[in-house]
Amino acid sequence: MNKIEQQEKIYLKEVRKKLECAYKKVHMQIINTASDVSNVKKYIWENIAELDFAEKAANRIAVTEAIEFGEKAKKERERLLKSKKSPYFGRIDFKCRQEEDNKDGTKYYIGIHSFSENQYAEPLIYDWRAPVSSMFYDFELGQAFYEAPIGRIDGEIIRKRQYRIKDGKLEYMLESSLNIGDEVLQKELSQSTDEKMKNIVATIQREQNIIIRDEDTNIMIIQGVAGSGKSSIAMHRVAFLLYRFKEEITSDDIMIISPNKVFADYISGVLPELGEENIPEMEFEELAGEILGDKIVFQTFAEQVEEILQGNDPDNVKRIKEKSEIAFLEKLDKYLNILETEFFQGKDLECSGYIVKKDEIESRFAGSKSVPILKRIDKLINDLIYKIKSMIREEEGIWKASFGTSIRRQIEEMFPFKNSLQIYQNFFQYIELEHLYKKKKKLEYCDVFPLIYVMLHVEGMEMKYGYVRHLLIDEMQDYTPVQYGVIKRLFQCKLTIMGDRYQNVNPHSSTSMEKISYIFPDGKCVELKRSYRSTYEIVEFSRKIQPWISVLPVERHGEKVSVTGFQTRKEEIEFLKKKVKEEKGREKVSIAILCKSQHQANDLYHLLGGVNTAIKLLGFSDKEFIEGIIITSIHMAKGLEFDEVIIPQVNKENYYTEMDRNLLYVACTRAMHKLKITYENDLSEFISDSFIDFI
Numbered sequence: 001m002n003k004i005e006q007q008e009k010i011y012l013k014e015v016r017k018k019l020e021c022a023y024k025k026v027h028m029q030i031i032n033t034a035s036d037v038s039n040v041k042k043y044i045w046e047n048i049a050e051l052d053f054a055e056k057a058a059n060r061i062a063v064t065e066a067i068e069f070g071e072k073a074k075k076e077r078e079r080l081l082k083s084k085k086s087p088y089f090g091r092i093d094f095k096c097r098q099e100e101d102n103k104d105g106t107k108y109y110i111g112i113h114s115f116s117e118n119q120y121a122e123p124l125i126y127d128w129r130a131p132v133s134s135m136f137y138d139f140e141l142g143q144a145f146y147e148a149p150i151g152r153i154d155g156e157i158i159r160k161r162q163y164r165i166k167d168g169k170l171e172y173m174l175e176s177s178l179n180i181g182d183e184v185l186q187k188e189l190s191q192s193t194d195e196k197m198k199n200i201v202a203t204i205q206r207e208q209n210i211i212i213r214d215e216d217t218n219i220m221i222i223q224g225v226a227g228s229g230k231s232s233i234a235m236h237r238v239a240f241l242l243y244r245f246k247e248e249i250t251s252d253d254i255m256i257i258s259p260n261k262v263f264a265d266y267i268s269g270v271l272p273e274l275g276e277e278n279i280p281e282m283e284f285e286e287l288a289g290e291i292l293g294d295k296i297v298f299q300t301f302a303e304q305v306e307e308i309l310q311g312n313d314p315d316n317v318k319r320i321k322e323k324s325e326i327a328f329l330e331k332l333d334k335y336l337n338i339l340e341t342e343f344f345q346g347k348d349l350e351c352s353g354y355i356v357k358k359d360e361i362e363s364r365f366a367g368s369k370s371v372p373i374l375k376r377i378d379k380l381i382n383d384l385i386y387k388i389k390s391m392i393r394e395e396e397g398i399w400k401a402s403f404g405t406s407i408r409r410q411i412e413e414m415f416p417f418k419n420s421l422q423i424y425q426n427f428f429q430y431i432e433l434e435h436l437y438k439k440k441k442k443l444e445y446c447d448v449f450p451l452i453y454v455m456l457h458v459e460g461m462e463m464k465y466g467y468v469r470h471l472l473i474d475e476m477q478d479y480t481p482v483q484y485g486v487i488k489r490l491f492q493c494k495l496t497i498m499g500d501r502y503q504n505v506n507p508h509s510s511t512s513m514e515k516i517s518y519i520f521p522d523g524k525c526v527e528l529k530r531s532y533r534s535t536y537e538i539v540e541f542s543r544k545i546q547p548w549i550s551v552l553p554v555e556r557h558g559e560k561v562s563v564t565g566f567q568t569r570k571e572e573i574e575f576l577k578k579k580v581k582e583e584k585g586r587e588k589v590s591i592a593i594l595c596k597s598q599h600q601a602n603d604l605y606h607l608l609g610g611v612n613t614a615i616k617l618l619g620f621s622d623k624e625f626i627e628g629i630i631i632t633s634i635h636m637a638k639g640l641e642f643d644e645v646i647i648p649q650v651n652k653e654n655y656y657t658e659m660d661r662n663l664l665y666v667a668c669t670r671a672m673h674k675l676k677i678t679y680e681n682d683l684s685e686f687i688s689d690s691f692i693d694f695i
């Protein structure tokens with residue numbers, strides 16, 4: 001062990017001792033608080049009859065406050081426990097320009113949580129989100145600066161170190177003059193995964209840090225290649241904002257729209273790991289359900305994808321495609337703008353001999369333009385009932401309930417639609433493309449958001465999501481311009497939208513960063529091209545499926561991708577069975593067998609032995625990320641990652657459309673360390689001769 005390492009070990013021991021002291025102190029506080037609470041409760045119980053109202057109230061307040069204090073202390077204890085295990089991961093020695101004589105600079109140790117011995121002492125560990133910590137991610141040795149609350153602080157980084165401390169032991173340390181990375185990053189990336197998404201604080205890269213720490217941008221649109229860390233960045237960005245604006249926002253003010261519950265569960269560990277509460281999550285379908293209520297039954301996105309894969313309805317693709325264009329949103333906007341002028345036709349209204357002239361009706365209607373049109377019709381009815389009632393009363397006549405019904409009927413006849421669905425259906429006649437709307441038992445998924453868009457326009461919507469201060473949307477490519485139109489209306493808050501146009505599981509409705517920025521012209525677009533998830537071999541292999549993608553792999557090498565052909569399906573199944581048997585019982589396996597559709601996944605699951613095997617089937621109704629050996633559809637695996645991925649049935653006749661190409665790409669990019677492809681008879685043309693050196 002060299003001298004520097006020895007010094008660091010001594011320092012680590014000292015810091016851990018102090019953490020231990022702090023831990024014991026908080027632990028005692030929790031015990032004492034629990035005992036105080038129980039004493040006060042006992043006192044109230046025993047003296048309930050004698051205590052007056054004020055005394056009872058005072059005691060109750062004391063209990064509530066003690067419980068709150070106890071809860072906070074418990075969280076602090078949890079943090080200290082984690083810090084004891086791994087107090088910090090980095091250090092910078094920074095010499096501020098004003099401190100010329102401080103030639104060694106000030107040492108800043110950086111960890112997940114900050115720690116000081118007391119509230120007046122300088123921190124022994126700085127939170128990774130503290131202003132000074134930003135230099136750890138942003139600069140190499142030499143000139144550096146950070147934005148402190150008092151303004152920019154300039155100086156020089158004279159030392160930078162990285163550590164891996166596990167269970168209180170220094171596993172390794174590196175003197176780094178380079179960007180964080182390289183060696184430590186390689187080590188981190190080569191770890192196996194047996195669990196959910198982990199934090200990446202120790203190795204956040206510069207381009208990622210810029211996004212995480214950006215507090216000024218209102219709308220951020222991130223296009224990042226597979227494995228570039230988009231979802232990780234999103235979680236770290238939330239943690240950063242919660243720290244930076246701790247007085248203003250809480251985790252309940254932030255929301256994430258994720259592709260499915262399994263994905264939401266997969267990412268749910270990161271924020272608690274970083275000492276923050278999880279944020280509310282929902283899927284687009286849930287949002288649709290909340291708005292449409294239970295009156296309209298609709299198809300889900302997953303069902304739409306499965307339907308396309310079954311390929312039974314070629315017109316379906318046309319309908320989906322058309323409704324995913326910006327032009328469709330523009331046509332819809334145009335239609336909604338002319339609804340009033342083209343479809344509302346004022347007429348004279350007659351009720352029990354009283355007349356309200358057409359002109360008055362039209363000017364009343366035009367006078368409340370800010371009210372959504374269907375609500376305006378209701379308002380007009382109510383206003384005219386009131387007017388005619390007053391006229392009748394003035395002349396001492398008698399108002400009858402049937403007058404109200406007659407007024408309502410006459411006004412309703414002036415506008416041909418009673419609800420949003422009728423208005424939406426009529427849109428297709430108006431644009432003379434009736435074939436684009438297919439009436440079915442379940443509203444087609446491609447009509448769900450256009451209908452909601454119409455609803456928001458013609459019925460309005462109370463600010464249901466007004467409390468959301470920051471919305472994150474993952475897998476942005478899966479949502480159409482109309483869906484973004486809906487988001488724009490419902491969420492008037494900061495947005496972080498991220499995804500990858502090349503990972504669209506339904507290319508007929510995919511949206512690129514360019515399309516999204518058309519809807520949000522003030523949005524800031526950022527591109528991430530480096531892929532961290534997969535080995536160099538897997539990235540290079542995947543890249544050949546979509547050669548137009550520009551992606552930079554991390555130089556982390558692993559096994560070659562294997563492509564194995566079989567003469568019969570039976571042989572392929574036997575091969576997979578053997579593989580599962582070999583892996584069964586091994587600890588910490590993370591293997592996914594990814595099929596083109598859920599239908600194929602279900603079939604294969606049964607062929608491999610179903611419930612009698614070690615394999616677990618993951619389907620659309622699942623809510624939790626499952627560890628071990630799983631079998632599922634590529635759609636379900638979006639956003640997830642596994643040590644090893646096996647893609648069966650990559651036959652010529654199974655993967656041949658552009659949609660299949662995308663799916664194959666998504667499947668390959670789920671693999672971190674190993675990728676195996678199997679096929680029967682002829683291999684899909686997407687895996688061509690150029691792959692030969694990988695076979």
Ligand SMILES: Nc1ncnc2c1ncn2[C@@H]1O[C@H](COP(=O)(O)OP(=O)(O)OP(=O)(O)O)[C@@H](O)[C@H]1O
Nearest residue numbers: 200203204205226227228229230231232532533639
């Ligand atoms: N700076 C980093 N340090 C260490 N690991 C990283 C870093 N950035 C990303 N990773 C790792 O790369 C993998 C991919 O990250 P993530 O899932 O966030 O990427 P993504 O862009 O959302 O992927 P995809 O779009 O393919 O689902 C994860 O294992 C993550 O921990």
